[in-house]
Amino acid sequence: MRPTSALISHGHGVVPEPGPLTRRALRADDVAVRVDWCGVCHSDLHALHSRRPGDPPLVPGHECTGRVAALGTEVTGLAVGDVVAVGNIVDSCGGCAMCRAGQENYCAEFPTLTYGGTDRRDGTPTQGAWAGEIVVRDRFVHPLPAGLDPAAAAPLLCAGVTVWEPLRAAGVGPGSRVAVAGLGGLGHLAVRLAVALGASVTVLTRTADKAGDARALGADDVVVSTDESAMAAVRDRFSLVIDTIAAPHELGPLLRTVALDGTLCSLGFLGPVTVETMDLLLRRKRLTSSGSGGLPSTRELLAFCAEHGVVADVERLPADRIGEALDRLARNDVRYRVVLDMAGISEGRPLAD
């Protein structure tokens, strides 16, 4: 077994505390990754808020970069010291139609999530990457292309691929008109990636104060979504609207900005949503959703980002400031992703409470 340290939630509050964690001894196809940077995502916050007294300990974190610390006996193509990345999936069945299609995120047996899942071989709960080390099956460890800053690249592994798959599924390229609703962790990467793909990008935001940021990210236009006349001016306009708004909201106003045969892709995990079929009918619009990405998409995204210089805008915080990071995320006061510097944990130093 491999001892390390981690930020652990013990079920009696939302802020994880530093403590000892044991990783499994390496299997033949395992890779031990010393974590350098790990993003703080809305779904981490959601997981922490969902915890109850008596729940087993939980280590969040599912978009990290680091260096290979040790290799199982049968791992090829990686060497100790390689800079690598791990996302929100650490295993899948490998045999179903979705896995064969490279969409492990939709594995018929459900993919093994980086934390909060169950290891497919030993049945133990998976624990995430807010830790000094993580042990992951080799197929799910991605070499980080040279030229990508590991801190700013970490959010590509979840936020990035989550917006990349709908951009690719919609065939976005030069000439495409894309709108991004909500400018946060996912949204700012959606803008950058769509711009890099050659699209004309509009940001739909509830407040005007992010207009400067939106343009700096490459957006051609910013529309304040509470301004009915501005929204009317972009009616039926976009071939793809990526909705990254996590709070409950009506989809009708966004659907009405979609063009003929275009798509509204909701990424906010909204639960049940109600739409007027007439909003779909008049121009044969599509409503869809998607979640994270498969291995081929992830590798394609990393190569694309290296080629186009796309990374996240990150704030680097020491791991022991996790409480502050979570508070600010809950207030939407992050521009646009916090990445935790896991050095203190990796080095076994005690963290401030």
Add this chain to the structure above:
Amino acid sequence: MRPTSALISHGHGVVPEPGPLTRRALRADDVAVRVDWCGVCHSDLHALHSRRPGDPPLVPGHECTGRVAALGTEVTGLAVGDVVAVGNIVDSCGGCAMCRAGQENYCAEFPTLTYGGTDRRDGTPTQGAWAGEIVVRDRFVHPLPAGLDPAAAAPLLCAGVTVWEPLRAAGVGPGSRVAVAGLGGLGHLAVRLAVALGASVTVLTRTADKAGDARALGADDVVVSTDESAMAAVRDRFSLVIDTIAAPHELGPLLRTVALDGTLCSLGFLGPVTVETMDLLLRRKRLTSSGSGGLPSTRELLAFCAEHGVVADVERLPADRIGEALDRLARNDVRYRVVLDMAGISEGRPLAD
């Protein structure tokens, strides 16, 4: 002005009665069509049930075939006696992006419906094709290809094009797996057209008694939608599910049969619908809807049907049996479309009450 006869609803009951109707004098780009056959569609029933005392008279009917009776001075490409067809749209603005794209059904100024609309030039209410004659702008009069039985072809103009556009938008062809939910006027044409396009077709039906018909129409498989294990066996299977069920129903069970990047197209005019985003997310499924078709689609459909021998299964009833036709339609007791023989009306004979 051109006197004719029609089946007219006077707002005090659902069954229209025969009576006199006057069509406008021909404009330079008008075509007068002597109606031979006109379908009876659920939307006619809906329009009749929506009538109230005091409403102006209404003549339904929006999928007809007939012969050219007279031509405006500037009409080219048609001759008196030509067999032609008219659908549910008789005009559109012609200048908006949708009209320029050949999607007059989504005209930004709203298309002029064959009945219940308002003529764009003289502001009079439009009256439909349950009549001896109809006068229509030339662009919206389609020559009927040789080889198509005019009675059985009439439903192609609304039911047919309504299922044709989503089949084409989804790129259905050889190898596609298509499901059709509901086997009625739209559904039976959707099966026949999808089969003719080369798809493997499954019919999803609430009752098993239409299985024989489904197979006779060319379906490879029939699934009784109330059989949970049978529905589970087709989970995540179809690239396109065309939902023709007009009664309120849950979309979740149908969405769950859609494959990765596939589409559920709802044609039932269901108003507000609620879906679980998780049903969309797991495999990036799309929900859409569409309504009737544009001029290029309509012409493409008619040519395709002539080439592949596709027409509707029709019951021919004299126009004076409209009450019976509407009763049976309301009971879903039609296999699969009633077309009214308008000869009695065209010839000016009095109809039985």
